[in-house]
Amino acid sequence: MSRSQRGEVEPFHVMEVVKAAAERQRTHGDAIALCVGQPGTPAPAAVLTAAAAALSEQQLGYTEAAGEWALRERIARHYADSYGVGVDPSDVVVTTGSSGGFLLTLLAGFDPGDPVAMTRPGYPAYRNDILSLGCRLVELAVGEQTRYQPTVAMLEALPEVPAGLVLASPSNPTGTIIDADELAAIAGWCAAHECLLISDEIYHGISYGRRCASARQFGTASVVVGSLSKYHSMTGWRLGWLLLPEQLRRPVELLQGNLAICAPALSQAAAPAAFDASATTELDGHVARYARNRDLLLRRLPELGITSFAPPDGAFYAYCDVGHLTDDSRRWCYQVLEHTGVALAPGIDFDTIDGHRKVRVSFCGDTTELDEAIDRLVGYLGSCRPAGHNQPTDRQRRRQLS
Ligand SMILES: Cc1ncc(COP(=O)(O)O)c(C=O)c1O
Structure with missing residues (x-):
């Protein structure tokens, strides 16, 4: 029993599955994690070189609460280069991952009881943080x-x-990616109604044909959330940032100073290199692999009887309807892990109402592993069906785990 209402937070179920997959890896050595949004690659070489130099040459003590000025300048320049918008470095606050930035935004932007809206399905930590801080969750049910x-x-x-x-x-x-026109309209509506728009743009850079617009292109009233975790393949470096409207800059800086003091200094020292041209070339290579994985997954999902999924315009997830297989996605994901070693994310994390019939498949890992995981799932589902129905092929049987 928690001592406070804030501690009575729902688990981030993906992290629970990650824990179970790590356990499976320890006991069986065969886990394939399709449950987590974690690129299977290290940080770009330029970042590793910069980090090594910083380790030997810098003190790496606390930085200013809002982050190293040189990094804030580099992030501001990134918005000019990528979106053609001017950002002042003092608009930027460097945070411990975008997760830290989101918490600071909620704390600075809202009081307990304030209604805060987000989509359903949506990112679970947002829902859980909003509720934990005593704000009122307003869910917008979204679909195709x-x-x-x-x-x-x-x-x-x-x-x-x-x-x-x-x-x-x-x-x-x-x-899925929002149309630029709709984002502009929403930014306008929010500004006119004094509703603080928080635009999470942490998957920018990972898209498959559709362009991503930034809320910053449509004014300075919104909070823009960025991160090195996804496109830059730097999840564990815990480095994110916020672009803040003027009235939130000082409150966020004060909260950051009190709650975290600053984002990790080593990550801050190395982070500017993540925007170097050589890093971009390397990272675009990863995006090309995600695109191949996406094609592979979309081609093979029907072998699992999965024909309904959201159009994965960007990021590296397929959100799939598995209603023909289960109406308890959480239990089903653990069963699948137990029988195949493949870890999937249960839909209830993202949608507490309709997510029982959904799973999220992450395709940012190795292509061969993804193929192997699908083989195992096909074999497992085949073994669950009555004899004679879609038996696995010999190749699948050979690769199937006992
Ligand atoms: C939509 C979204 N926002 C924020 C985060 C948090 O990322 P980080 O704290 O690593 O920047 C994630 C992580 O998966 C995410 O999917």
């Missing part, structure tokens, strides 16, 4: 019709104007 993204019409239909709206594009779990 709007590419799993919110619209102004949905906001207009709410009984009250929310104090905030969290939007992620590309989204997790669906990978």
Whole structure:
């Protein structure tokens, strides 16, 4: 029993599956993790070189709460280069992953009881953090019709104007990208209604044809959330950032100073190199692999009877309907892990109402492993069916685990 209401937070189920997959790896040595949004590659070489130099040459003590100025300048320049928008380095606060930035934004932006909207399905830590801080969760049920993204019409239909709206594009779990026009309209609506738009853009750079717009292109009233975790393949470096509207800069800086003091100094010292041209070439190579993995997965999902999934425009997830296999996605994911060693993320993490019939498959790992994982799943599902129905092929049987 928790001592506080804040501690009575739902688990981030993906992290629970990650724990179970690590246990499976220890006991069987055969786990394939398709449950987590973690690129299977290290940080770019330029970052590793910069980190090595920083380790030998710098003190690496605390930095300013808002982050090293040189890094804030580099991040500001990234917005000019990538989106053609001017950002002042003082608009940027460097955070411990975007997760740290999101928490600072919630703390600085809202009081307990304030209604904060987000999509369902959506990123679970957002829902859990909003609730843990005592804000009121307003869920916008989204689906295929709007590419799993919110619209102004949905906001207009709410009984009250929310104090905030969290939007992620590309989204997790669906990978869908919001149209630039709709993002512009939402940014305008939020500014006009004093609703703080929090635009999670941490998957920018990973897309398969559709362009990602930044909320920053449509004014300075929104909070833009960025991170080195995904495109830059640096999850464990815990380095993210916020672009903040003027009125939130000082409160966020004060909260950061009190809660974390600063983001990790080694990561800050190495981070500017993540934007070097050589890093971009390396990272675009990873995106090309994600694209191949995506093609492979979409081609093979029907072998699992999965024909309905959100269009993965970006990020590296397929959010799939497995209603023909289960109405308890959490239990099913653990069964699948036990029988195949393949770890999948249960849909209930992202959608507490309709997620029982959904799973999220992450395709940012190794292509051969992904193929192997699908073989195992095909074999497992075949073994669950009555004899004579879609028996696994010999190749699949050979590769199937006992
Ligand atoms: C939509 C979204 N936002 C934020 C995060 C947190 O990422 P990080 O704290 O590593 O920047 C994640 C991680 O998976 C995510 O999917």
